[in-house]
Amino acid sequence: MATATTVFDYLISLPRGTLHALYADPWTCQAIFRDLHGLAKQYVVRLMFVSTPMSLSSLLNWVKPDEISQHKDCLEKLIALHVCEEVSQPQGHIPSKNPDGNRFILLNKTFQMKFNDTIASANQESWLKPLEPTVDQKKIEKELQEYSQRCFDAILNSMLNPKETKSLHPSIQRLVLQTGLMEEAKNSLHITSKGFQFLLWDTYTQIWTLLLAYLSTTENQRDALSLIFQLSFLKMGQHYSTNHLSPSHLRIIQDLSLFGLIYQRRENNRTEKSFYPTRLAIALSSTQSAAHNGNTHTHTSSSEGYIMIEQNYRMYAYTNSPLQIAVLKQFVKITYKLPNMVMGMISRESVRDALRHGITANQMIGYMRQHAHPEMLKNFPVVPETVADQIRLWETERSRIKYEKGIYYEKFPSPAAQANMVEYAKQLGVLLWSSDAGFFAKESDLLKEYIKKVSKA
Incomplete structure (x- = not known):
């Protein structure tokens, strides 16, 4: 089976029975519905109150002629997710010459019932119980932001500096090995070609890559998925009680804290145990929707744009973060370092070094666009065309000669x-x-x- 790259791919790979059990949780139904394509959402809403099977050909009446391709993709996705299920032909059906006229679907009964309960209830309560705030809202939000950034930066730093991998939690070490981001050699871990590419992905694609690997190894897949989906509906800066959670959910919360998704803060004046969801956790599911629909280079609130690129290939990065500087070094030759800024050049040699590590031209350009300084975002295109085109030309140089053994x-x-x-x-x-x-x-x-x-x- 191919490795899942998105949460939808992972859900599709699950057995039908596991998906049915997941759909018994209304929060999972809401999260999946939110991440569907707009046309697929329309189908779900229209089928909510349909009790008789509908043929695939009859659904074409809902679609504009120029949306047929999108229609087929959405139907295939809904059927693969078992949100819609194929059923037997109704009695009295006259066979059609059109194959789609002989295929019938209905909304998954479990999904239909739980999602119906959700939209019929104005104030649905989460099984994660919020507690009264004990600290200033702005203070805790800043603390959460710093914590999640620190946790995830530690993972990325360890990939660039093998000496720091020993400080990583053993569970994270197993995940970076399992995903092929690092490999073991001479009793230490070393970054792979895939790992270099991973560094240039947006934050949420990076997190989902590790989370999907975690989900494939955990014994409590259903509990982990339902908890991850529900986290996306929680409130930033609000803390939630863990006293009523099962041992399975408590272990998952401990695991998610390793990624910077959960923050367990010590409350001096409270005996009840609790946790805070970070911004990464709350935005995780909704950002997956953006990535799923092709927008893989979205800005995140956790990192302000800091890169300026000139048409003469000069780069100015307004940062003092060792991690951000180390990532830039993968395709930029750093020439000067100042207290709050580094300067460098994008050259043929620096780009070829990145290409040798498996990083593509589009990934370099995408990274610069994703982390562009606010002033750069005023330009169109964000990355100067001369720079982007030249990086692509340097990439094509490597494919001018093709080696064949014969x-x-x-x-x-x-x-x-x-x-x-x-x-x-x-x-x-x-x-x-x-x-x-x-x-x-x-x-x-x-x-x-x-x-x-x-x-x-």
Whole structure:
């Protein structure tokens, strides 16, 4: 099975029974509905109060002619998620020549019931109980922001500095190995080509990559998913009681705190245990929707844009963060460091170094766009065209020559024999190049036997 790259991919990979159990939680239903494409949401709402099976061909009446492709994608997604399920043909149905006229669907009964309860209830209460605030709202929000940033930066820093991997929690070490972001060599962990690419992804894609790996290994997938989905509906700066949670949920909260999604603060004047969701946790599900619909380079509130790029390839980064500077070094040659700024050049050599590590031109350009300074965001395009085009040209330089392993054949018995051999190599699909003097072909036992046969004739 292919590795899941989004939460939708992961949900689709789950057994039907597991999804049915997940849909028994109304918060999961809400989170999935929120992340669906707009057209898919329309189908769910319209099918909410339909009790008789509907043919796929009849759904076409709801769609504009130029949206047929999107219609098919949305239906396939709903069926794959078991939000909609295919059912048997109703009695009295006359077979149709159109295959879609013989396929019928209904909304998943569990999803339909729980989602109906959700939209019918004006004030649905979470099973995570909020507590009375004990500290200033602005103070705790700042504390939460710093905590989540510190936790996640520690993971990224350890990838760039192998000496720091020992300070990582063993669970995080297992995840970066499992996802192929790092590999073990000579009793230490080293970043891989995939790891270099990971550094340039937006924060929420990075978190989901690690979370999906965590979900695939945890024994409590259903509890973990329902908790993650419900976190996205909680309030920033509000703390919630853990006294009534099950041991399974308590373990998951401990695990999520390693990613910076949960903050467990010591309250001096309170005996009841509690936790705070960070901004990363609250925005996690809704940001997944943006990524799912193609917007993978969204700005996050956790990091202000800091990169300025000039048309002469000079870069100014207004930051003193060792992590941000280390990431920039992957494709920028840093020339000067000041207390609150670094300066550098995007050169052919620095870009080629990044390409050798598996980082693509689009990822470099996307990273600069994602972290562009507010002044840069006023420009269109954000990254100067001369810079973006040149980075792509440097990337294409690496593909001008293609290396193929093969055998060169020459000194044929006759021109006719050579022509027959070349033609046979073409038919086998192994011919790479030919001229009057000889030809070059991939290694093939069939071709070798044919050449021997023709040479002896």
